Amino acid sequence: xxxxxxxxxxxxxxxxxxxxxxxxxxxxxxxxxxxxxxxxxxxxxxxxxxxxxxxxxxxxxxxxxxxxxxxxxxxxxxxxxxxxxxxxxxxxxxxxxxxxxxxxxxxxxxxxxxxxxxxxxxxxxxxxxxxxxxxxxxxxxxxxxxxxxxxxxxxxxxxxxxxxxxxxxxxxxxxxxxxxxxxxxxxxxxxxxxxxxxxxxxxxxxxxxxxxxxxxxxxxxxxxxxxxxxxxxxxxxxxxxxxxxxxxxxxxxxxxxxxxxxxxxxxxxxxxxxxxxxxxxxxxxxxxxxxxxxxxxxxxxxxxxxxxxxxxxxxxxxxxxxxxxxxxxxxxxxxxxxxxxxxxx
Ligand code: NCD
Ligand code: ZN
Numbered sequence: 001x002x003x004x005x006x007x008x009x010x011x012x013x014x015x016x017x018x019x020x021x022x023x024x025x026x027x028x029x030x031x032x033x034x035x036x037x038x039x040x041x042x043x044x045x046x047x048x049x050x051x052x053x054x055x056x057x058x059x060x061x062x063x064x065x066x067x068x069x070x071x072x073x074x075x076x077x078x079x080x081x082x083x084x085x086x087x088x089x090x091x092x093x094x095x096x097x098x099x100x101x102x103x104x105x106x107x108x109x110x111x112x113x114x115x116x117x118x119x120x121x122x123x124x125x126x127x128x129x130x131x132x133x134x135x136x137x138x139x140x141x142x143x144x145x146x147x148x149x150x151x152x153x154x155x156x157x158x159x160x161x162x163x164x165x166x167x168x169x170x171x172x173x174x175x176x177x178x179x180x181x182x183x184x185x186x187x188x189x190x191x192x193x194x195x196x197x198x199x200x201x202x203x204x205x206x207x208x209x210x211x212x213x214x215x216x217x218x219x220x221x222x223x224x225x226x227x228x229x230x231x232x233x234x235x236x237x238x239x240x241x242x243x244x245x246x247x248x249x250x251x252x253x254x255x256x257x258x259x260x261x262x263x264x265x266x267x268x269x270x271x272x273x274x275x276x277x278x279x280x281x282x283x284x285x286x287x288x289x290x291x292x293x294x295x296x297x298x299x300x301x302x303x304x305x306x307x308x309x310x311x312x313x314x315x316x317x318x319x320x321x322x323x324x325x326x327x328x329x330x331x332x333x334x335x336x337x338x339x340x341x342x343x344x345x
Pocket of ligand 1: 250
């Protein structure tokens with residue numbers, strides 16, 4: 001196959017940031033994706049319906065003329081979140097989901113949840129109105145090895161939560177382990193998972209072998225090869241519970257290339273080309289549309305996009321800038337470390 005046409009894809013997990021960074025990165029996502037779930041971990045976070053409305057307005061104001069893009073807003077769950085505010089924001093169509101960050105799990109997550117008991121009224125309300133919860137699934141206990149944090153979260157937090165509120169619809173975001181894949185596959189109802197582009201392409205060697213490579217550092221951190229293979233299998237299987245959430249998370253280079261670098265990989269520019277490469281390697285190009293365009297909308301109860309995207313095979317390796325310039329500074333683009341012979345037409 002030298003060319004593939006799929007319904008225009010969506011990104012079910014995206015960091016757009018704000019201000020000059022938003023202006024710098026938004027055009028790349030809006031060029032390829034019709035819709036994206038927008039992460040609320042700004043400083044300060046997007047907590048209330050009013051915050052989400054203001055942020056959505058800033059995104060729409062930053063959208064270049066002629067690009068068609070719908071931001072699907074999320075609220076950052078805090079221990080002070082008001083269940084009625086959440087329900088109103090959802091009923092009005094403004095907000096698609098609520099995001100749970102365990103406090104301290106990742107970039108800008110200090111206002112996250114410490115004690116799940118404190119947010120039960122919000123979660124019960126969400127279950128009652130059918131509003132999905134997006135979860136960053138890692139425990140933050142410093143005693144737990146960072147490579148085990150997702151598996152531990154599933155056993156000690158996610159499973160008990162699902163037993164307590166089985167009606168709550170949960171997206172386990174950016175799943176990175178075979179444990180996560182297995183858990184999602186065997187769950188009966190109300191559970192799905194997004195998978196990033198980079199976790200399909202790199203394992204932890206990318207970060208640590210041959211020198212420390214901060215541009216491959218993200219959270220959840222990439223795991224060993226067997227986990228990457230499990231993710232590839234799940235993503236390319238066509239199973240409706242798995243779909244694309246790029247977790248494209250730009251940080252300016254000085255904040256990545258330093259003694260305590262930020263977590264996050266910027267993949268908005270080359271995600272679709274990289275995915276075509278992965279699906280071709282797995283002999284699953286015919287299932288790319290399920291992963292990138294169909295399974296996500298089915299899970300979130302939305303129509304598949306009418307427009308299409310065509311990718312075609314290139315003779316020379318596809319090229320993109322090594323880094324982009326934003327008003328906040330340079331941002332390095334994800335380097336998949338293998339030649340990619342696909343491009344979006
Ligand atoms: C994200 C960010 O930079 O906001 N970083 C990351 O490594 N993915 C936060 C997140 O989604 O964990
Ligand atoms: Zn993220």
